[in-house]
Amino acid sequence: MKNFRNLAMAGLMASIAGTATYAQSALPDLPRGFGNRPLTMIVPYGAGGGSDQLSRAMAKAIEEETGLSFQVVNKPGGGGTAAIPDFMISPPDGFTVMEHIDTAVAAYAKGDIRENPAEDWIPICIAQITFSQIYIRPDETRYTDWESLVAYIDAHPDELSIGILGKVGSMELVTMQQISDALGLKVRQVNYDKPAETYGSLIGGHVDILFEQPGDVRSFLDGGQMKPILTFLNERPSVFADVPTHREVGADFEALTRFRGFFVKKGVAPDRVEYLEAACKAGFGNPGFTEFNEAKYMNLVQSYRDREGSVQLISETVDVYRDVYEQLGIGQ
């Protein structure tokens, strides 16, 4: 009954709006035998983190849009790898959905995991895509923007340190390596493993620079505790209109992005995959979800990819990582 009402509602909205772009498109019929019990959504990271928040927001949005219900289960550990076996032994019936991020793609390219997220899993959508930035303390006197920072680093090589939340081979470290190589920067990298500690290390003065995505440090940006000085994106997003991009400062590479999406196992019946793909699309268009993504600065670049788009993004990213790893001599 709830399904029917939502469907009818969606149809009504679409006809009123006239221009139903991607959000309120009609859902296909619910495949027989599907959705009669709650689906499990595996989150490979801990409660309260970025992946957890996204999964819960998406689960709620899909519930509102389609009537499917979800049970969100966190299986953290091993940088997102510990959850994979449980996902792989679940029956391929579409009742188990896993959230995962670009880290899984990097892990596959590096040889840490065997599963190719674009081939061994079926992406039903990508719902968040964001870029990275470099931050400094606003009261920093040695340098105040990217230009003066580079001048300072050139005059004092290996004196400054940058805090990065990530391990060797991660999107974060690869991007820093790319910019350092492109501009000949000499800074010391410090790898952190807990967000609060990382941010505290910039605020407390233990590191001089921070590498992060804007959505994760939004509260510090709004509170005036951090200041962005470089954006890793081809064009300046409107919110950060006065911050230069890496292209503008002379680094010529396609910057890797952070993305988060949802997967089912290979072997799930095509009608179920199609339904889930449509459900995810509808969830992305849900007003509550849109608001959530805006609060996380996930509206600055087009953050949605359908199944085909996701496969393409993942495959391209695998190639980029393989190239970079080869250059850096990381992985197998």
Added chain:
Amino acid sequence: MDLFIQGTLSLFGDPTSIMIFFLGLFGGMLFGAIPGVNMLTLGAVLLPFTITMDPQNAVMLFSVIYCAGVFGGAITAILFNIPGAPENAPTCLDGYPMTLKGEAGKAIGAAVSCSALGGTVSAVIMMTATGIVASFAVRAFGPPEIFALILFGLAVSASIGASTLWKGWLSVLAGLMIATIGSDPVGGVPRFSEGAILGLDYQSYYLSAGIHFIPMILGFFAVSEVLAQAINIAKGTRSRPQASIEFPTIAEFVAVRWTIVRSVFVGFFAGILPGIGATLAAFLGYSQAERWSKNRDNFGKGELEGVVACETANNAATGAAMIPLLALGLPGGALTAMIMGIFQIHGMEPGPLIFVNSGDLVWITFAAMFWANLMIIFLGWVQTKTVVHILRVPFRWLAPGILILAIVGAFALRNLFIDVWIMFLAGVAGYMLRRTGYSAAGVVLGLILGKLGESAFAKSMQLMDYNMLGFMQRPISAVLIIVAAVIITSSIVSELRGKKLQKALID
């Protein structure tokens, strides 16, 4: 003071707030007491409802749950050797032996009073000094200082629960080695999660997550205790513990006053540092107490001072953990992260400006934590008189319940079944360790400190350009390392002297 009174008045000014206050108090205590579900579970369930609540009620509710939850786990630790939450693990070391001696009431009484005391004192410090303390802590304690602090913790941990110093050190070293399983904190290099056993290649994604200390604690304490008691029953040597409801006397508290002061101090400092938290606070409080106590030999055999030390320290950490959250927007743990979420849901950002923008709310938080800690005394007094009677249930009925709680607790941690197997393995290993005079607590402490310590060490090395002398060039880390070295040396010397003395006496 005016601000505090104002906060208190708006807290108890309307019936809804009063109701929510007591709901949080009972809820936190109940969820804290059951392993598997804890105050985080309660917090996660309640979080969506806070959107429609008044911001002051929402923040107050979570502050109260936090205080009550940290205390709640002490009860099961004392009665059944199952720590309700990791920060209550060291409470088992002396709390449970007290139960076996028929002093359960006394142990719970001490836990109640000291939780309340530690929490209240730290709430008072929090009220008076949040701004200053927060910026000091975050500036003064970088990775090298945290590493030195952990080294200091290791130096005192060898004395916990082992029959000789050497066995204590071996236990701690075993814990440190278990901590290396998984992937390394900087390079992500797999360690023991792939390779070859007997010529067979294996790769385990599960093991890449490492061994978590919670299933180890549940195995070492709860499962191995069930084994030990079952063996005693089979041999016919088990005597049922008496269910006493006797409260500790004032004189007993006065006798341990310095332990209380030390634990407040230790707990408060561990609480302020992001990522250290209440669990380490409790362990450090306990090992400090053992180190300086006159009744050192009684530790681990049911010494009141042991219960006092860890319960004071873990609750002292609660108030302290709010300091970096409120003043800098840095949550130290999952529950404080939820509190931060509540502020954000209602359009406020914890950080330097929060005292200016939402000062009234901050003071409601302070007042709520203060009163919640005071209330723990009264509730705890009632609990002492009631829950102790569970001990009258025959053990053969109690044991399956204990095991079920332990299994749920191990699985609920990460929803990974490997944790349940680890718990059972640890249960058997824990039984052997106890029989042979090694220390289960030492292994757990080695595991916790090993993970934190390696990560801090790796970061320090990167920060200081791989110059080890850097540790001695920073005053705080230098002092901590020197004190640690002195403690290690003096304990070795006194162990050797003791041997000589014994030998002389025998001769």
